[in-house]
Amino acid sequence: xxNVSEQNLAKKEESHQxxxxxxxxxxxxxxxxxxxxxxxxxxxxxxxxxEDIKLAVAEACTxxxxxxxxxxxxxxxxxxxxxxxxxxxxxxxxxxxxVENIKKPQPRELEEGGLGIxxxxxxxxxxxxxxxxxxxxxxxxxxxxxx
Amino acid sequence: xxxxxxxxxLEKERLWNVELIGEIDIYTAKQFKEMFVEIYExxxxxxxxxxxxxxxxxxxxxxxxxxxxxxSREENKNITIVNAKENVNKLLEITGLSKIFKIEE
Numbered sequence: 669x670x671n672v673s674e675q676n677l678a679k680k681e682e683s684h685q686x687x688x689x690x691x692x693x694x695x696x697x698x699x700x701x702x703x704x705x706x707x708x709x710x711x712x713x714x715x716x717x718x719e720d721i722k723l724a725v726a727e728a729c730t731x732x733x734x735x736x737x738x739x740x741x742x743x744x745x746x747x748x749x750x751x752x753x754x755x756x757x758x759x760x761x762x763x764x765x766x767v768e769n770i771k772k773p774q775p776r777e778l779e780e781g782g783l784g785i786x787x788x789x790x791x792x793x794x795x796x797x798x799x800x801x802x803x804x805x806x807x808x809x810x811x812x813x814x815x
Numbered sequence: 816x817x818x819x820x821x822x823x824x825l826e827k828e829r830l831w832n833v834e835l836i837g838e839i840d841i842y843t844a845k846q847f848k849e850m851f852v853e854i855y856e857x858x859x860x861x862x863x864x865x866x867x868x869x870x871x872x873x874x875x876x877x878x879x880x881x882x883x884x885x886x887s888r889e890e891n892k893n894i895t896i897v898n899a900k901e902n903v904n905k906l907l908e909i910t911g912l913s914k915i916f917k918i919e920e
Contacts, residue, residue, distance in 0.1 A: 694841040697840050698838070716902070723871075727874055730840070733841060734841075784873075787873070787909065
């Protein structure tokens with residue numbers, strides 16, 4: 669009996685990792701999107717949640733490509749699949765930025781940029797951005813199944 | 816994974832009808848942007864974006880649309896988005912752009 673419950677406990681805490689290293693080139697973004705939607709689809713996310721995850725990941729990758737190290741470099745996307753949630757981390761090796769400088773977009777002023785981070789925060793349950801000047805930026809986001 | 820754009824000037828309604836099919840991200844945004852430049856070189860008129868075939872758009876695509884709207888307004892013209900799918904509508908809502916663009920069913 670004890671063995672069974674131990675097994676259950678172990679199973680509960682199990683998490684699986686999928687790691688991608690992607691060239692810093694726009695044409696590969698769809699590969700990340702497809703991977704994200706494939707993973708989310710395997711979990712119990714509904715269609716709307718899968719769309720949210722795809723978009724949030726793409727925004728983080730766009731950010732990595734735009735602000736990360738230019739040309740001939742790769743950035744990393746790491747998926748951690750847990751029973752009740754999906755954790756995604758996108759890391760670039762760019763110059764980093766000051767997180768406190770990220771501001772809320774003002775659509776009425778018709779600004780063309782700055783929407784990405786705002787979109788991620790709107791779609792995911794938890795978002796952490798850490799950036800070290802000279803060491804790149806990591807965007808960590810969590811989506812819980814069933815919101 | 817690509818974007819196909821069908822654009823047509825409708826003389827009767829005096830507007831550009833632009834049909835988007837596929838996905839707009841950082842890869843296809845350039846093509847989207849060039850289309851706006853191209854049609855404005857031909858005729859500066861109102862633009863109707865038919866999004867019924869648009870499966871996906873992200874902030875880079877929205878950025879292009881904001882730029883195009885800015886340009887249209889300088890000419891006292893407008894951009895209307897019609898037939899947007901649920902996920903596209905949701906994005907327009909959360910970014911506040913549904914209040915900036917004219918949205919029609």
